[in-house]
Amino acid sequence: MKQWIRISFAVSMLALAITPLCATVAPIISGQSLWWIVKRIGLSVDAIESKVDLIDTTTTGASCGVVELGQSSVMGGMLGISTAGSYCLKEDITADITIGSSCVLLDMNGRCVTGTITVSSGSFSVIKNGFVNPPAPSGGAAPPAGIDVAGVFKFFIDNVTVLCVDSASDTPGRHAIQVVGDDVQVRHSTFIAGAGGAFVSTSAGDGGSGIVLTTDASDVLVANCVLIGGDGGDVTGDGGHGIEIVGADNVLID
Numbered sequence: 104m105k106q107w108i109r110i111s112f113a114v115s116m117l118a119l120a121i122t123p124l125c126a127t128v129a130p131i132i133s134g135q136s137l138w139w140i141v142k143r144i145g146l147s148v149d150a151i152e153s154k155v156d157l158i159d160t161t162t163t164g165a166s167c168g169v170v171e172l173g174q175s176s177v178m179g180g181m182l183g184i185s186t187a188g189s190y191c192l193k194e195d196i197t198a199d200i201t202i203g204s205s206c207v208l209l210d211m212n213g214r215c216v217t218g219t220i221t222v223s224s225g226s227f228s229v230i231k232n233g234f235v236n237p238p239a240p241s242g243g244a245a246p247p248a249g250i251d252v253a254g255v256f257k258f259f260i261d262n263v264t265v266l267c268v269d270s271a272s273d274t275p276g277r278h279a280i281q282v283v284g285d286d287v288q289v290r291h292s293t294f295i296a297g298a299g300g301a302f303v304s305t306s307a308g309d310g311g312s313g314i315v316l317t318t319d320a321s322d323v324l325v326a327n328c329v330l331i332g333g334d335g336g337d338v339t340g341d342g343g344h345g346i347e348i349v350g351a352d353n354v355l356i357d
Contacts, residue, residue: 310343
């Protein structure tokens with residue numbers, strides 16, 4: 104119905120513009136120059152075109168904008184995305200990125216994030232085309248994954264490389280990515296976990312895993328990916344896995 108109204112309106116506007124055109128060139132009076140007639144026709148055609156332009160501008164929808172992100176977007180070492188939309192990295196940044204909204208497209212644009220990415224509420228969202236380089240963990244506690252996807256539904260990761268730096272002494276290695284969500288697809292990506300730290304005062308750290316799928320993960324597709332676990336810290340630390348499945352349901356590895 105909206106399309107029919109738009110067409111009818113356009114036809115009406117054209118009819119109004121053409122009416123004075125007919126009145127201008129007829130009847131032809133003896134002695135009038137051809138130049139005068141052509142000039143009047145040209146003016147009428149210009150009027151028609153201007154009305155068509157007006158119709159086009161009033162029916163065109165809003166433009167599709169992309170929000171550019173850079174180091175200036177970082178506050179206190181964090182870059183938070185809390186509003187749905189399309190985002191693009193315009194440069195390499197040093198920060199931990201958090202995504203707390205659904206319907207987010209984060210195009211890393213071939214750039215590198217020195218930090219981690221945490222998704223706490225990112226259903227129907229995408230991360231693609233970039234590099235994540237988390238720093239070396241320290242302090243003994245298990246570090247968060249390079250990309251931590253939790254509590255989401257229909258989340259997609261494509262063409263992303265995560266390279267974790269090895270841990271300091273007595274600290275477990277970092278997992279490259281951990282998934283706790285439903286209907287998550289991970290494609291064309293490389294995940295390299297960090298090695299555990301060597302024993303110094305407490306215990307050697309175990310190596311991280313390339314990807315960890317936990318109990319609350321289900322319907323997960325991992326396709327065309329390179330998954331590499333980290334080494335254990337000296338002889339007492341266990342090496343990590345390429346993929347570690349901890350009770351996840353319906354996992355397809357392609």
